[in-house]
Amino acid sequence: MSLQAHLNELQAKHKALEAELAEAMNHPASTDAEIAELKRKKLRIKDEITRLQQPHAA
Template identity: 40%
Template sequence: MTIEARIRELGNRHRQLDETIQREVWRPAADELQVRELKRKKLRLKEEITSLEARVS
């Protein structure tokens, strides 16, 4: 897999996590622990994307 393809894949996963977080936050009884873990995963994806982008440029 090329670096660009990996960046796209991670970007898609990042967006999906964002949507999942938004749905969870808007639930009446949002699970804060789950939201926190999802946000951590999203941040790790963003960091990996940024690292890969730096390698491409």
């Protein structure tokens, strides 16, 4: 998989988690632990995207 394809996949996952997080935050049955886990997953993906986009990351 090329770097750009990997970045595109990560960005799609990040966007999906963002939507899932928004839905969970608006759903009264969601627990704080579930919301925190979604936030952690989203942050890990964002960190990986940032790391891969840095010029010296290759």
